Amino acid sequence: MIAAWPTPAGEEYAVAFDKGRAHRVLVLPAWFDESNKLRRFTVEVMRRLDGSGIDSFLPDLPGCNESLAPLETQTLESWRTEAAEAAWHFSATHVLAIRAGAMIAPDALPGWRYAPAAGSSQLRALLRARVLSSREAGREEDRDTLLAQGRQSGLELAGYRLGAAMITALAEAGLPASVSHRDIGQGDLGGAGLWLRAEPDYDPKQADALAVIMAMELLA
Amino acid sequence: MSSQAASGETDTILRQVLQDVLGLTHQRVAAFDADTGLFGHLPELDSMAVAGLLTEVEDRLGIIIEDDEVDGEMLETYGALLAFVQARHGA
Numbered sequence: 001m002i003a004a005w006p007t008p009a010g011e012e013y014a015v016a017f018d019k020g021r022a023h024r025v026l027v028l029p030a031w032f033d034e035s036n037k038l039r040r041f042t043v044e045v046m047r048r049l050d051g052s053g054i055d056s057f058l059p060d061l062p063g064c065n066e067s068l069a070p071l072e073t074q075t076l077e078s079w080r081t082e083a084a085e086a087a088w089h090f091s092a093t094h095v096l097a098i099r100a101g102a103m104i105a106p107d108a109l110p111g112w113r114y115a116p117a118a119g120s121s122q123l124r125a126l127l128r129a130r131v132l133s134s135r136e137a138g139r140e141e142d143r144d145t146l147l148a149q150g151r152q153s154g155l156e157l158a159g160y161r162l163g164a165a166m167i168t169a170l171a172e173a174g175l176p177a178s179v180s181h182r183d184i185g186q187g188d189l190g191g192a193g194l195w196l197r198a199e200p201d202y203d204p205k206q207a208d209a210l211a212v213i214m215a216m217e218l219l220a
Numbered sequence: 221m222s223s224q225a226a227s228g229e230t231d232t233i234l235r236q237v238l239q240d241v242l243g244l245t246h247q248r249v250a251a252f253d254a255d256t257g258l259f260g261h262l263p264e265l266d267s268m269a270v271a272g273l274l275t276e277v278e279d280r281l282g283i284i285i286e287d288d289e290v291d292g293e294m295l296e297t298y299g300a301l302l303a304f305v306q307a308r309h310g311a
Contacts, residue, residue: 033268121275129271131287136267143287158268192240196276198269201243 005089009069014059017050023218025056026092028101034195040202048211059086072161076169080104113181119173126157241273254299283308
């Protein structure tokens with residue numbers, strides 16, 4: 001179930017359900033804090049796809065999860081390249097992009113974007129968390145100054161050390177128009193988005209719902 | 221829409237966002253009153269969760285909340301947060 005895949009930065013891990021089947025889905029996870037909150041949901045969707053006869057692959061992007069590469073040197077562009085690299089390495093036929101994973105979903109593959117989120121809105125939430133926690137600690141900071149500093153020399157936001165190139169790119173990064181991917185909203189799954197939860201939580205019905213939507217389309 | 225209807229809608233949406241963020245039951249959130257303690261009383265509400273909460277409120281109500289308007293007092297109780305959001309939404 002644990003596989004490896006090569007990146008320019010070295011080898012990275014992936015969770016893989018690989019039985020050499022016809023449908024092979026590359027899963028691009030949510031980012032930063034949201035990736036922790038959605039990790040179990042993501043893997044549970046993959047288990048259900050596996051049970052439906054569909055292979056899937058969840059790569060660690062460099063700088064994320066088990067990766068030894070520093071997050072600070074990653075850029076939106078490098079993640080985009082590596083997502084395409086992972087798609088090629090695992091011979092993916094489809095992609096499932098979760099939340100901000102939609103920012104780097106390869107257009108060359110058909111697939112889905114679940115509750116897609118723009119890079120700019122992710123950055124906005126991270127900056128706000130930083131301002132709020134600094135204020136709690138008695139330090140006044142404001143978003144514009146932080147952003148200017150981040151564009152110059154990078155920033156640590158909610159425990160994530162982002163480089164200047166990543167911050168500059170995210171600040172401008174609206175959600176790309178979906179060309180080859182179909183958007184699946186939270187309303188299609190029912191319940192509240194698990195990335196919103198203050199504490200990580202899990203809802204098997206949501207994993208069921210997303211896997212069913214994908215399996216119905218793939219196996220029809 | 222009358223201002224009373226708008227404020228009722230804000231209350232409903234704010235309760236729904238709190239329910240989603242805190243993973244509480246509908247009944248528990250429905251029982252929140254103006255004095256129910258939030259930040260500092262609910263251990264789940266750390267700064268990342270508060271940031272997520274405010275961003276979600278912005279998205280669902282189509283308002284902008286400036287960071288320098290956010291302070292401990294506004295987050296102290298449900299009543300204070302609702303009054304703040306209503307002032308933005310009604311404006």
